[in-house]
Amino acid sequence: MNVAADAPTDGEVMGLLIEETRRFLAREVDPAAIEASGRIPDRVVAAAASAGLFALTIPESHGGLGLPLRSAGTIVAELARVDRSVATMVGLHAGLGTRSLVVHGSEARRARWLPALAEGERVGAFGATEAGEGSDLQAIRTIARPEGSGLRIDGEKSYVTNGGFAGLYTLLVRTPGLGGERSFSMVCVPRETPGLSVGPEEDKLGIRASSTVTVRLDDVYVPSDHLLGAPGAGMDLAHEALGWGRVVMATGCTGTARYALDATLAHVTARRQFHRPIGDFDAARLQVSTMAATLFAMESLADRAASAAEAGGDLTGLSAAAKVFCSEGAFAICDAALQLHGAMGFLEQTGVARALRDCRITRIFEGANDVLLVHLGAGLLVARARPETPTSGHPAFDEFDHRLARLVAENRAEFGVRGTQRQLLTSRLARAEVCALAARASLDRAATEPESAELAAFAVEQLTREGHRQLDALRFIQEDERAAAALSKRAYSPWASGRSA
Protein backbone atom coordinates (compact mmCIF):
# COMPACT_ATOMS: atom_id res chain seq x y z
CA MET A 1 0.00 0.00 0.00
CA ASN A 2 1.22 3.44 -0.82
CA VAL A 3 0.56 5.68 2.14
CA ALA A 4 1.43 9.34 1.78
CA ALA A 5 4.55 10.02 3.80
CA ASP A 6 2.91 12.70 5.90
CA ALA A 7 -0.30 10.80 6.74
CA PRO A 8 -0.10 9.91 10.42
CA THR A 9 -0.86 6.35 11.42
CA ASP A 10 -3.70 5.57 13.81
CA GLY A 11 -1.16 4.98 16.54
CA GLU A 12 0.43 8.36 15.91
CA VAL A 13 -2.96 10.10 15.95
CA MET A 14 -3.73 8.46 19.29
CA GLY A 15 -0.32 9.39 20.68
CA LEU A 16 -0.89 13.03 19.77
CA LEU A 17 -4.42 13.01 21.08
CA ILE A 18 -3.40 11.54 24.42
CA GLU A 19 -0.74 14.23 24.73
CA GLU A 20 -3.26 16.90 23.81
CA THR A 21 -5.72 15.49 26.35
CA ARG A 22 -3.12 15.54 29.10
CA ARG A 23 -2.19 19.12 28.24
CA PHE A 24 -5.86 20.08 28.37
CA LEU A 25 -6.24 18.42 31.77
CA ALA A 26 -3.10 19.99 33.20
CA ARG A 27 -3.90 23.48 31.98
CA GLU A 28 -7.64 23.70 32.30
CA VAL A 29 -8.97 21.17 34.76
CA ASP A 30 -8.86 21.68 38.51
CA PRO A 31 -11.26 19.00 39.69
CA ALA A 32 -11.75 20.37 43.21
CA ALA A 33 -12.55 23.85 41.91
CA ILE A 34 -14.82 22.52 39.18
CA GLU A 35 -16.67 20.35 41.65
CA ALA A 36 -17.07 23.23 44.09
CA SER A 37 -18.50 25.47 41.38
CA GLY A 38 -21.09 22.82 40.53
CA ARG A 39 -20.69 23.23 36.78
CA ILE A 40 -18.07 22.76 34.13
CA PRO A 41 -16.95 26.30 33.28
CA ASP A 42 -17.56 27.48 29.70
CA ARG A 43 -13.82 28.02 29.37
CA VAL A 44 -13.21 24.31 30.07
CA VAL A 45 -15.89 23.24 27.58
CA ALA A 46 -14.29 25.51 24.98
CA ALA A 47 -10.82 24.14 25.71
CA ALA A 48 -12.13 20.57 25.46
CA ALA A 49 -13.55 21.49 22.07
CA SER A 50 -10.23 22.95 20.91
CA ALA A 51 -8.47 19.78 22.03
CA GLY A 52 -10.78 17.81 19.73
CA LEU A 53 -12.53 15.98 22.55
CA PHE A 54 -15.99 16.35 21.05
CA ALA A 55 -14.81 14.99 17.70
CA LEU A 56 -13.63 11.56 18.89
CA THR A 57 -16.30 9.30 17.40
CA ILE A 58 -17.75 11.63 14.76
CA PRO A 59 -16.84 10.32 11.27
CA GLU A 60 -13.97 12.04 9.49
CA SER A 61 -16.29 12.68 6.55
CA HIS A 62 -18.25 14.99 8.86
CA GLY A 63 -15.45 16.84 10.57
CA GLY A 64 -14.68 14.34 13.31
CA LEU A 65 -11.71 12.15 14.17
CA GLY A 66 -13.56 8.94 13.32
CA LEU A 67 -11.84 7.03 16.10
CA PRO A 68 -12.79 3.48 16.89
CA LEU A 69 -14.63 3.06 20.17
CA ARG A 70 -11.55 1.58 21.81
CA SER A 71 -9.53 4.70 21.16
CA ALA A 72 -12.35 6.99 22.22
CA GLY A 73 -12.56 4.94 25.40
CA THR A 74 -8.85 5.43 26.04
CA ILE A 75 -9.37 9.20 25.94
CA VAL A 76 -12.42 9.07 28.21
CA ALA A 77 -10.41 6.95 30.67
CA GLU A 78 -7.62 9.54 30.54
CA LEU A 79 -10.13 12.26 31.40
CA ALA A 80 -11.69 10.17 34.17
CA ARG A 81 -8.31 9.86 35.89
CA VAL A 82 -8.55 13.54 36.63
CA ASP A 83 -12.16 14.64 36.50
CA ARG A 84 -15.18 12.40 36.19
CA SER A 85 -17.58 15.25 35.44
CA VAL A 86 -15.55 16.27 32.41
CA ALA A 87 -15.18 12.62 31.41
CA THR A 88 -18.95 12.15 31.69
CA MET A 89 -19.59 15.17 29.49
CA VAL A 90 -17.26 13.88 26.78
CA GLY A 91 -18.24 10.22 27.18
CA LEU A 92 -21.97 10.90 27.00
CA HIS A 93 -21.43 13.03 23.90
CA ALA A 94 -19.33 10.33 22.21
CA GLY A 95 -21.72 7.59 23.26
CA LEU A 96 -25.45 8.09 23.72
CA GLY A 97 -25.40 11.73 22.67
CA THR A 98 -24.32 11.20 19.08
CA ARG A 99 -24.18 7.50 18.31
CA SER A 100 -27.69 7.11 16.89
CA LEU A 101 -27.35 10.19 14.69
CA VAL A 102 -24.01 8.95 13.36
CA VAL A 103 -25.45 5.55 12.47
CA HIS A 104 -29.09 6.26 11.67
CA GLY A 105 -29.46 9.94 10.84
CA SER A 106 -30.53 11.07 7.39
CA GLU A 107 -27.62 12.31 5.30
CA ALA A 108 -28.98 15.85 5.30
CA ARG A 109 -29.18 15.95 9.10
CA ARG A 110 -25.81 14.32 9.56
CA ALA A 111 -24.27 16.89 7.25
CA ARG A 112 -26.00 19.65 9.18
CA TRP A 113 -25.36 18.58 12.76
CA LEU A 114 -22.31 16.33 12.90
CA PRO A 115 -19.70 19.00 12.07
CA ALA A 116 -21.14 21.25 14.79
CA LEU A 117 -21.12 18.31 17.21
CA ALA A 118 -17.50 17.53 16.33
CA GLU A 119 -16.53 21.15 16.96
CA GLY A 120 -18.31 21.16 20.31
CA GLU A 121 -20.46 24.00 19.03
CA ARG A 122 -23.34 21.72 19.88
CA VAL A 123 -22.87 19.18 22.65
CA GLY A 124 -24.92 15.98 22.49
CA ALA A 125 -27.44 14.80 25.10
CA PHE A 126 -29.71 11.77 25.31
CA GLY A 127 -33.09 11.47 26.97
CA ALA A 128 -34.85 8.20 27.62
CA THR A 129 -35.57 8.30 31.36
CA GLU A 130 -38.65 10.07 32.68
CA ALA A 131 -39.62 10.89 36.25
CA GLY A 132 -41.94 7.90 36.49
CA GLU A 133 -40.10 5.56 34.11
CA GLY A 134 -36.46 4.68 34.60
CA SER A 135 -35.54 1.04 34.30
CA ASP A 136 -38.83 0.29 32.55
CA LEU A 137 -38.33 2.22 29.34
CA GLN A 138 -41.31 0.56 27.71
CA ALA A 139 -43.50 2.70 29.95
CA ILE A 140 -42.26 6.12 28.83
CA ARG A 141 -44.93 8.72 28.11
CA THR A 142 -43.28 11.41 26.04
CA ILE A 143 -45.19 11.24 22.82
CA ALA A 144 -44.59 12.37 19.25
CA ARG A 145 -47.62 12.53 16.95
CA PRO A 146 -47.36 12.82 13.18
CA GLU A 147 -48.60 16.21 12.02
CA GLY A 148 -48.23 17.54 8.51
CA SER A 149 -44.75 16.62 7.39
CA GLY A 150 -43.38 16.43 10.90
CA LEU A 151 -43.90 15.41 14.49
CA ARG A 152 -45.49 17.21 17.40
CA ILE A 153 -43.78 16.24 20.68
CA ASP A 154 -45.01 16.59 24.25
CA GLY A 155 -43.49 15.29 27.44
CA GLU A 156 -40.62 15.55 29.85
CA LYS A 157 -37.25 13.81 30.14
CA SER A 158 -35.51 13.57 33.50
CA TYR A 159 -31.84 13.55 34.50
CA VAL A 160 -30.56 14.52 31.08
CA THR A 161 -26.75 14.56 31.21
CA ASN A 162 -25.23 17.60 29.42
CA GLY A 163 -28.83 18.82 29.20
CA GLY A 164 -28.14 22.27 30.64
CA PHE A 165 -25.93 23.34 27.74
CA ALA A 166 -26.50 20.71 25.06
CA GLY A 167 -27.16 21.77 21.48
CA LEU A 168 -28.82 18.57 20.31
CA TYR A 169 -31.06 16.20 22.24
CA THR A 170 -31.61 12.64 21.02
CA LEU A 171 -34.84 11.45 22.60
CA LEU A 172 -36.69 8.17 22.90
CA VAL A 173 -40.39 8.89 22.43
CA ARG A 174 -43.62 7.00 21.92
CA THR A 175 -44.90 7.26 18.37
CA PRO A 176 -48.27 5.49 18.35
CA GLY A 177 -49.05 7.14 15.00
CA LEU A 178 -46.05 5.51 13.37
CA GLY A 179 -46.64 1.79 13.37
CA GLY A 180 -48.73 0.55 16.23
CA GLU A 181 -49.93 1.88 19.53
CA ARG A 182 -46.81 0.78 21.32
CA SER A 183 -44.28 1.95 18.82
CA PHE A 184 -41.26 3.97 19.89
CA SER A 185 -38.93 6.13 17.84
CA MET A 186 -35.77 8.14 18.32
CA VAL A 187 -35.86 11.74 17.38
CA CYS A 188 -33.38 14.61 17.45
CA VAL A 189 -34.46 17.96 18.80
CA PRO A 190 -32.09 20.93 18.48
CA ARG A 191 -31.79 23.20 21.49
CA GLU A 192 -33.33 26.23 19.78
CA THR A 193 -36.58 24.47 18.86
CA PRO A 194 -39.55 26.44 20.24
CA GLY A 195 -41.21 24.63 23.13
CA LEU A 196 -38.04 22.93 24.39
CA SER A 197 -36.99 24.15 27.81
CA VAL A 198 -34.57 22.95 30.46
CA GLY A 199 -35.05 22.97 34.22
CA PRO A 200 -32.55 23.85 36.95
CA GLU A 201 -29.43 21.76 37.59
CA GLU A 202 -29.92 18.85 40.00
CA ASP A 203 -27.90 18.72 43.20
CA LYS A 204 -26.07 15.38 43.34
CA LEU A 205 -23.88 13.06 45.44
CA GLY A 206 -21.16 12.90 42.80
CA ILE A 207 -20.14 14.13 39.36
CA ARG A 208 -21.42 17.37 40.84
CA ALA A 209 -20.23 19.50 37.94
CA SER A 210 -21.82 17.30 35.31
CA SER A 211 -24.99 18.90 34.00
CA THR A 212 -28.15 16.98 34.95
CA VAL A 213 -31.49 18.61 34.14
CA THR A 214 -35.09 17.97 33.23
CA VAL A 215 -35.91 18.73 29.61
CA ARG A 216 -39.50 19.75 28.88
CA LEU A 217 -41.12 19.49 25.47
CA ASP A 218 -44.29 21.54 25.13
CA ASP A 219 -45.91 21.36 21.76
CA VAL A 220 -42.50 20.99 20.11
CA TYR A 221 -42.64 20.61 16.32
CA VAL A 222 -39.84 19.02 14.30
CA PRO A 223 -39.73 18.02 10.61
CA SER A 224 -39.95 14.29 10.00
CA ASP A 225 -36.31 14.02 8.96
CA HIS A 226 -35.39 14.58 12.63
CA LEU A 227 -36.43 10.97 13.14
CA LEU A 228 -33.53 8.54 13.38
CA GLY A 229 -33.76 5.16 11.67
CA ALA A 230 -37.04 3.61 10.70
CA PRO A 231 -40.23 4.92 12.31
CA GLY A 232 -41.07 2.60 15.19
CA ALA A 233 -37.52 1.26 15.54
CA GLY A 234 -36.77 3.48 18.51
CA MET A 235 -36.44 0.80 21.16
CA ASP A 236 -33.91 -1.11 19.07
CA LEU A 237 -31.95 2.07 18.43
CA ALA A 238 -32.02 2.95 22.11
CA HIS A 239 -30.69 -0.47 23.08
CA GLU A 240 -28.02 -0.26 20.42
CA ALA A 241 -26.94 3.19 21.65
CA LEU A 242 -27.02 2.03 25.27
CA GLY A 243 -24.78 -0.89 24.35
CA TRP A 244 -22.29 1.54 22.86
CA GLY A 245 -22.65 4.01 25.74
CA ARG A 246 -22.07 1.35 28.38
CA VAL A 247 -18.75 0.48 26.82
CA VAL A 248 -17.69 4.12 26.98
CA MET A 249 -18.79 4.21 30.60
CA ALA A 250 -16.90 1.02 31.42
CA THR A 251 -13.70 2.51 30.05
CA GLY A 252 -14.34 5.69 32.03
CA CYS A 253 -14.48 3.54 35.16
CA THR A 254 -11.03 2.16 34.41
CA GLY A 255 -9.71 5.74 34.46
CA THR A 256 -11.18 6.53 37.86
CA ALA A 257 -9.88 3.23 39.20
CA ARG A 258 -6.42 3.91 37.77
CA TYR A 259 -6.33 7.23 39.59
CA ALA A 260 -7.38 5.60 42.88
CA LEU A 261 -4.80 2.83 42.51
CA ASP A 262 -1.98 5.25 41.68
CA ALA A 263 -2.88 7.44 44.66
CA THR A 264 -2.92 4.36 46.89
CA LEU A 265 0.44 3.06 45.68
CA ALA A 266 2.00 6.43 46.44
CA HIS A 267 0.35 6.60 49.83
CA VAL A 268 1.07 3.10 51.15
CA THR A 269 4.73 3.36 50.29
CA ALA A 270 5.13 6.79 51.88
CA ARG A 271 2.94 6.51 54.96
CA ARG A 272 4.57 4.72 57.91
CA GLN A 273 2.92 3.16 60.95
CA PHE A 274 4.41 0.74 63.48
CA HIS A 275 7.86 1.64 62.12
CA ARG A 276 7.21 0.61 58.55
CA PRO A 277 5.38 1.63 55.43
CA ILE A 278 1.75 0.53 55.72
CA GLY A 279 2.17 -1.10 52.31
CA ASP A 280 4.47 -3.67 53.94
CA PHE A 281 1.68 -5.24 55.95
CA ASP A 282 0.30 -8.42 54.41
CA ALA A 283 -3.28 -7.29 54.71
CA ALA A 284 -2.51 -4.04 52.90
CA ARG A 285 -0.50 -5.87 50.26
CA LEU A 286 -3.40 -8.14 49.53
CA GLN A 287 -5.75 -5.18 49.22
CA VAL A 288 -3.42 -3.37 46.85
CA SER A 289 -2.85 -6.53 44.80
CA THR A 290 -6.59 -7.10 44.57
CA MET A 291 -7.09 -3.52 43.42
CA ALA A 292 -4.45 -3.92 40.73
CA ALA A 293 -5.81 -7.27 39.58
CA THR A 294 -9.37 -5.96 39.48
CA LEU A 295 -8.25 -3.01 37.39
CA PHE A 296 -6.38 -5.32 35.04
CA ALA A 297 -9.53 -7.39 34.54
CA MET A 298 -11.66 -4.25 34.12
CA GLU A 299 -9.39 -2.93 31.41
CA SER A 300 -9.32 -6.30 29.69
CA LEU A 301 -13.10 -6.67 29.68
CA ALA A 302 -13.79 -3.06 28.66
CA ASP A 303 -11.30 -3.47 25.86
CA ARG A 304 -12.91 -6.69 24.71
CA ALA A 305 -16.34 -5.03 24.68
CA ALA A 306 -14.98 -2.05 22.74
CA SER A 307 -13.42 -4.33 20.13
CA ALA A 308 -16.68 -6.26 19.85
CA ALA A 309 -18.56 -2.99 19.39
CA GLU A 310 -16.27 -2.10 16.53
CA ALA A 311 -16.76 -5.51 14.96
CA GLY A 312 -20.54 -4.97 14.97
CA GLY A 313 -23.05 -7.56 16.05
CA ASP A 314 -25.11 -7.81 19.20
CA LEU A 315 -23.39 -6.06 22.05
CA THR A 316 -26.16 -6.38 24.63
CA GLY A 317 -24.67 -9.01 26.91
CA LEU A 318 -21.04 -8.04 26.68
CA SER A 319 -21.61 -4.32 27.14
CA ALA A 320 -23.87 -4.94 30.14
CA ALA A 321 -21.27 -7.27 31.65
CA ALA A 322 -18.49 -4.72 31.09
CA LYS A 323 -20.59 -1.91 32.53
CA VAL A 324 -21.54 -3.91 35.64
CA PHE A 325 -18.04 -5.24 36.22
CA CYS A 326 -16.24 -1.95 35.66
CA SER A 327 -18.65 0.19 37.68
CA GLU A 328 -18.54 -2.20 40.63
CA GLY A 329 -14.80 -2.65 40.25
CA ALA A 330 -14.17 1.10 40.22
CA PHE A 331 -16.31 1.62 43.28
CA ALA A 332 -14.59 -1.21 45.15
CA ILE A 333 -11.16 0.12 44.18
CA CYS A 334 -12.04 3.67 45.28
CA ASP A 335 -13.43 2.32 48.53
CA ALA A 336 -10.27 0.31 49.21
CA ALA A 337 -8.19 3.37 48.30
CA LEU A 338 -10.10 5.45 50.79
CA GLN A 339 -9.66 2.83 53.50
CA LEU A 340 -5.90 2.58 52.93
CA HIS A 341 -5.63 6.37 53.04
CA GLY A 342 -7.25 6.37 56.47
CA ALA A 343 -8.34 9.80 57.66
CA MET A 344 -6.53 11.39 54.73
CA GLY A 345 -8.86 9.56 52.39
CA PHE A 346 -11.94 10.78 54.19
CA LEU A 347 -10.75 14.38 53.99
CA GLU A 348 -11.11 16.15 50.70
CA GLN A 349 -7.52 17.09 49.97
CA THR A 350 -6.38 13.75 48.52
CA GLY A 351 -9.19 13.60 45.96
CA VAL A 352 -9.95 9.97 46.81
CA ALA A 353 -13.24 10.93 48.46
CA ARG A 354 -14.30 12.71 45.28
CA ALA A 355 -13.40 9.70 43.14
CA LEU A 356 -15.56 7.50 45.37
CA ARG A 357 -18.52 9.90 45.15
CA ASP A 358 -18.09 10.36 41.44
CA CYS A 359 -18.05 6.73 40.46
CA ARG A 360 -21.10 5.75 42.52
CA ILE A 361 -23.51 6.82 39.80
CA THR A 362 -22.02 4.41 37.27
CA ARG A 363 -23.74 1.55 39.08
CA ILE A 364 -27.06 3.25 38.38
CA PHE A 365 -27.15 5.16 35.12
CA GLU A 366 -27.39 3.67 31.66
CA GLY A 367 -29.19 0.77 33.30
CA ALA A 368 -29.09 0.00 37.03
CA ASN A 369 -26.70 -2.91 37.58
CA ASP A 370 -29.31 -4.99 39.40
CA VAL A 371 -31.59 -4.74 36.38
CA LEU A 372 -28.80 -5.42 33.88
CA LEU A 373 -27.84 -8.54 35.82
CA VAL A 374 -31.32 -10.07 35.86
CA HIS A 375 -31.62 -9.36 32.15
CA LEU A 376 -28.20 -10.79 31.43
CA GLY A 377 -29.10 -13.94 33.36
CA ALA A 378 -32.45 -14.29 31.56
CA GLY A 379 -30.55 -13.95 28.29
CA LEU A 380 -28.22 -16.79 29.31
CA LEU A 381 -31.18 -19.04 30.06
CA VAL A 382 -32.80 -18.53 26.68
CA ALA A 383 -29.74 -18.17 24.46
CA ARG A 384 -29.88 -20.50 21.49
CA ALA A 385 -26.36 -21.57 22.27
CA ARG A 386 -23.64 -20.21 24.46
CA PRO A 387 -21.00 -18.84 22.11
CA GLU A 388 -18.35 -21.50 21.64
CA THR A 389 -15.14 -20.47 23.28
CA PRO A 390 -12.14 -22.73 22.98
CA THR A 391 -10.74 -23.91 26.26
CA SER A 392 -8.33 -21.40 27.67
CA GLY A 393 -5.68 -23.87 28.74
CA HIS A 394 -6.02 -22.55 32.29
CA PRO A 395 -7.36 -25.60 34.13
CA ALA A 396 -9.07 -23.81 37.03
CA PHE A 397 -10.75 -21.34 34.74
CA ASP A 398 -11.84 -24.01 32.26
CA GLU A 399 -13.31 -26.06 35.06
CA PHE A 400 -15.30 -23.07 36.32
CA ASP A 401 -16.43 -22.14 32.82
CA HIS A 402 -17.70 -25.68 32.21
CA ARG A 403 -19.48 -25.71 35.52
CA LEU A 404 -21.22 -22.46 34.60
CA ALA A 405 -22.29 -23.80 31.19
CA ARG A 406 -23.56 -26.99 32.79
CA LEU A 407 -25.59 -25.14 35.42
CA VAL A 408 -27.11 -22.83 32.83
CA ALA A 409 -28.19 -25.90 30.82
CA GLU A 410 -29.54 -27.69 33.89
CA ASN A 411 -31.57 -24.73 35.10
CA ARG A 412 -32.91 -24.14 31.64
CA ALA A 413 -34.05 -27.73 31.38
CA GLU A 414 -35.54 -27.69 34.86
CA PHE A 415 -37.42 -24.39 34.81
CA GLY A 416 -38.02 -23.62 31.13
CA VAL A 417 -39.07 -20.06 30.43
CA ARG A 418 -40.24 -19.62 34.02
CA GLY A 419 -36.62 -19.60 35.10
CA THR A 420 -36.12 -16.26 33.39
CA GLN A 421 -38.41 -14.62 35.96
CA ARG A 422 -36.55 -15.97 38.98
CA GLN A 423 -34.28 -13.08 39.77
CA LEU A 424 -32.08 -14.86 42.29
CA LEU A 425 -31.38 -17.48 39.65
CA THR A 426 -30.78 -15.06 36.81
CA SER A 427 -28.68 -12.60 38.76
CA ARG A 428 -26.44 -15.28 40.29
CA LEU A 429 -25.88 -16.90 36.92
CA ALA A 430 -25.20 -13.47 35.48
CA ARG A 431 -22.66 -12.64 38.17
CA ALA A 432 -20.88 -15.90 37.43
CA GLU A 433 -20.97 -15.08 33.72
CA VAL A 434 -19.49 -11.63 34.38
CA CYS A 435 -16.65 -13.31 36.29
CA ALA A 436 -16.14 -15.73 33.42
CA LEU A 437 -16.04 -12.97 30.81
CA ALA A 438 -13.65 -10.85 32.85
CA ALA A 439 -11.37 -13.81 33.57
CA ARG A 440 -11.38 -14.86 29.94
CA ALA A 441 -10.56 -11.35 28.75
CA SER A 442 -7.72 -11.19 31.29
CA LEU A 443 -6.27 -14.50 30.16
CA ASP A 444 -6.39 -13.50 26.51
CA ARG A 445 -4.75 -10.17 27.26
CA ALA A 446 -2.01 -11.84 29.27
CA ALA A 447 -1.25 -14.06 26.30
CA THR A 448 -0.19 -10.99 24.32
CA GLU A 449 1.32 -9.16 27.29
CA PRO A 450 3.78 -11.48 29.00
CA GLU A 451 4.80 -8.83 31.53
CA SER A 452 1.27 -8.99 32.94
CA ALA A 453 1.24 -12.75 33.44
CA GLU A 454 1.43 -12.64 37.21
CA LEU A 455 -1.21 -9.96 37.61
CA ALA A 456 -3.51 -11.77 35.18
CA ALA A 457 -3.04 -15.06 37.02
CA PHE A 458 -4.03 -13.41 40.30
CA ALA A 459 -7.03 -11.74 38.65
CA VAL A 460 -8.20 -15.03 37.13
CA GLU A 461 -7.77 -16.80 40.46
CA GLN A 462 -9.90 -14.21 42.26
CA LEU A 463 -12.56 -14.14 39.53
CA THR A 464 -12.78 -17.91 39.35
CA ARG A 465 -13.24 -18.11 43.11
CA GLU A 466 -15.95 -15.45 43.05
CA GLY A 467 -17.65 -17.15 40.11
CA HIS A 468 -17.75 -20.46 41.99
CA ARG A 469 -19.17 -18.64 45.00
CA GLN A 470 -22.05 -17.36 42.86
CA LEU A 471 -22.66 -20.84 41.48
CA ASP A 472 -22.53 -22.37 44.96
CA ALA A 473 -25.22 -19.90 45.99
CA LEU A 474 -27.59 -21.35 43.37
CA ARG A 475 -28.29 -24.09 45.89
CA PHE A 476 -29.87 -21.61 48.28
CA ILE A 477 -32.20 -19.94 45.83
CA GLN A 478 -35.42 -21.47 47.07
CA GLU A 479 -34.47 -20.85 50.66
CA ASP A 480 -33.49 -17.26 49.93
CA GLU A 481 -36.60 -16.60 47.87
CA ARG A 482 -38.80 -17.85 50.67
CA ALA A 483 -36.96 -15.92 53.37
CA ALA A 484 -36.96 -12.74 51.30
CA ALA A 485 -40.68 -13.05 50.57
CA ALA A 486 -41.52 -13.61 54.22
CA LEU A 487 -39.21 -10.98 55.65
CA SER A 488 -40.07 -8.31 53.13
CA LYS A 489 -43.76 -8.86 53.77
CA ARG A 490 -43.06 -7.97 57.38
CA ALA A 491 -40.57 -5.24 56.68
CA TYR A 492 -42.89 -3.44 54.27
CA SER A 493 -45.73 -3.42 56.77
CA PRO A 494 -46.24 -0.15 58.69
CA TRP A 495 -45.38 -1.51 62.14
CA ALA A 496 -41.92 -2.69 61.10
CA SER A 497 -40.40 0.76 61.21
CA GLY A 498 -42.47 1.95 64.14
CA ARG A 499 -44.92 3.87 61.97
CA SER A 500 -48.53 3.61 63.01
CA ALA A 501 -50.89 2.09 60.49
Added chain:
Amino acid sequence: MTTHALLVDPVARAVPSDDEIRARAVQLLATILERDPATVQQAHSLRADLGMDSLSALEFLSSLSHEFNIDLEVEETYGLTTLNEVVALVTQRVRGSR
Protein backbone atom coordinates in the same frame (compact mmCIF):
# COMPACT_ATOMS: atom_id res chain seq x y z
CA MET B 1 -48.24 -38.17 47.14
CA THR B 2 -47.93 -35.78 44.26
CA THR B 3 -51.24 -36.82 42.70
CA HIS B 4 -53.12 -35.92 45.84
CA ALA B 5 -53.34 -32.22 45.02
CA LEU B 6 -54.67 -32.96 41.57
CA LEU B 7 -57.44 -35.10 42.95
CA VAL B 8 -58.72 -32.51 45.36
CA ASP B 9 -57.98 -29.30 43.48
CA PRO B 10 -60.87 -28.62 41.09
CA VAL B 11 -59.11 -25.64 39.54
CA ALA B 12 -56.11 -27.71 38.55
CA ARG B 13 -58.36 -30.44 37.15
CA ALA B 14 -60.72 -28.34 35.11
CA VAL B 15 -59.46 -28.16 31.55
CA PRO B 16 -60.18 -24.73 30.17
CA SER B 17 -61.87 -24.35 26.81
CA ASP B 18 -60.05 -22.83 23.86
CA ASP B 19 -61.98 -19.58 24.31
CA GLU B 20 -61.09 -19.46 27.95
CA ILE B 21 -57.39 -19.98 27.23
CA ARG B 22 -57.49 -17.24 24.65
CA ALA B 23 -59.29 -14.84 26.99
CA ARG B 24 -56.96 -15.50 29.88
CA ALA B 25 -53.92 -15.09 27.65
CA VAL B 26 -55.20 -11.75 26.40
CA GLN B 27 -55.92 -10.64 29.95
CA LEU B 28 -52.38 -11.54 31.07
CA LEU B 29 -50.89 -9.77 28.11
CA ALA B 30 -53.00 -6.69 28.72
CA THR B 31 -51.86 -6.60 32.34
CA ILE B 32 -48.18 -6.83 31.38
CA LEU B 33 -48.54 -4.18 28.70
CA GLU B 34 -50.87 -2.03 30.81
CA ARG B 35 -53.40 -1.73 28.05
CA ASP B 36 -57.07 -2.38 27.42
CA PRO B 37 -57.62 -6.08 26.59
CA ALA B 38 -60.22 -5.05 24.03
CA THR B 39 -57.42 -3.57 21.90
CA VAL B 40 -55.44 -6.81 21.73
CA GLN B 41 -56.07 -8.95 18.67
CA GLN B 42 -55.16 -12.59 18.14
CA ALA B 43 -53.37 -11.84 14.90
CA HIS B 44 -51.24 -9.18 16.55
CA SER B 45 -47.54 -9.63 16.25
CA LEU B 46 -45.91 -9.52 19.68
CA ARG B 47 -43.16 -7.28 18.48
CA ALA B 48 -44.47 -5.10 15.68
CA ASP B 49 -48.05 -4.60 16.90
CA LEU B 50 -47.72 -4.98 20.63
CA GLY B 51 -44.28 -3.43 20.98
CA MET B 52 -42.95 -6.27 23.12
CA ASP B 53 -39.24 -6.83 23.46
CA SER B 54 -37.68 -10.17 24.27
CA LEU B 55 -37.88 -9.46 28.01
CA SER B 56 -41.57 -8.63 28.09
CA ALA B 57 -42.22 -11.63 25.84
CA LEU B 58 -40.44 -13.85 28.39
CA GLU B 59 -42.49 -12.33 31.16
CA PHE B 60 -45.66 -13.10 29.21
CA LEU B 61 -44.69 -16.69 28.41
CA SER B 62 -43.63 -17.25 31.96
CA SER B 63 -46.89 -15.93 33.37
CA LEU B 64 -48.81 -18.18 30.96
CA SER B 65 -46.86 -21.12 32.19
CA HIS B 66 -47.82 -20.23 35.78
CA GLU B 67 -51.42 -19.49 34.92
CA PHE B 68 -52.02 -22.81 33.18
CA ASN B 69 -49.56 -24.80 35.23
CA ILE B 70 -47.64 -26.01 32.19
CA ASP B 71 -43.96 -26.25 31.43
CA LEU B 72 -42.82 -24.24 28.47
CA GLU B 73 -39.42 -25.26 27.30
CA VAL B 74 -37.15 -22.56 26.04
CA GLU B 75 -36.66 -24.23 22.67
CA GLU B 76 -40.35 -24.39 21.82
CA THR B 77 -40.76 -20.66 22.33
CA TYR B 78 -38.23 -19.82 19.62
CA GLY B 79 -39.89 -18.44 16.54
CA LEU B 80 -43.19 -17.48 18.18
CA THR B 81 -44.19 -14.17 16.62
CA THR B 82 -47.92 -13.69 17.02
CA LEU B 83 -50.35 -13.97 19.89
CA ASN B 84 -52.13 -16.67 17.89
CA GLU B 85 -49.03 -18.84 17.85
CA VAL B 86 -48.54 -18.38 21.57
CA VAL B 87 -52.14 -19.33 22.31
CA ALA B 88 -51.86 -22.38 20.03
CA LEU B 89 -48.77 -23.57 21.90
CA VAL B 90 -50.39 -23.06 25.28
CA THR B 91 -53.59 -24.81 24.17
CA GLN B 92 -51.62 -27.76 22.86
CA ARG B 93 -49.72 -28.00 26.11
CA VAL B 94 -52.82 -27.66 28.29
CA ARG B 95 -54.40 -30.49 26.32
CA GLY B 96 -51.32 -32.51 27.11
CA SER B 97 -50.18 -33.12 23.53
CA ARG B 98 -46.84 -32.09 22.16
